[in-house]
Amino acid sequence: MSHPNQDEITYEGMQQFLRRVGFEQPVKIDCSLAFHHQETGTIVMLSIPEDGRLVRPADLLSIVTRLETLGLVGDSELEQIKTGKLPMAS
Numbered sequence: 457m458s459h460p461n462q463d464e465i466t467y468e469g470m471q472q473f474l475r476r477v478g479f480e481q482p483v484k485i486d487c488s489l490a491f492h493h494q495e496t497g498t499i500v501m502l503s504i505p506e507d508g509r510l511v512r513p514a515d516l517l518s519i520v521t522r523l524e525t526l527g528l529v530g531d532s533e534l535e536q537i538k539t540g541k542l543p544m545a546s
Contacts, residue, residue: 465511469542496526
């Protein structure tokens with residue numbers, strides 16, 4: 457289930473977004489999921505939230521930094537994420 461332009465970034469929504477931009481199905485490591493982007497060799501970690509719902513701010517910052525540095529998403533998508541919204545699926 458996809459919720460375009462939601463007001464807060466959910467754990468489930470971020471997982472779907474990462475897969476949409478080319479990250480592979482995650483591997484569970486302790487209390488986190490590791491997503492691998494085969495083309496660039498990039499790995500990002502997403503902590504499994506205690507409430508099962510929202511992405512931690514530290515994880516969001518780390519993921520946005522990687523996406524931006526590697527050019528894996530466009531500027532408009534980055535701006536949406538930075539304002540707490542996941543871009544709509546293309």
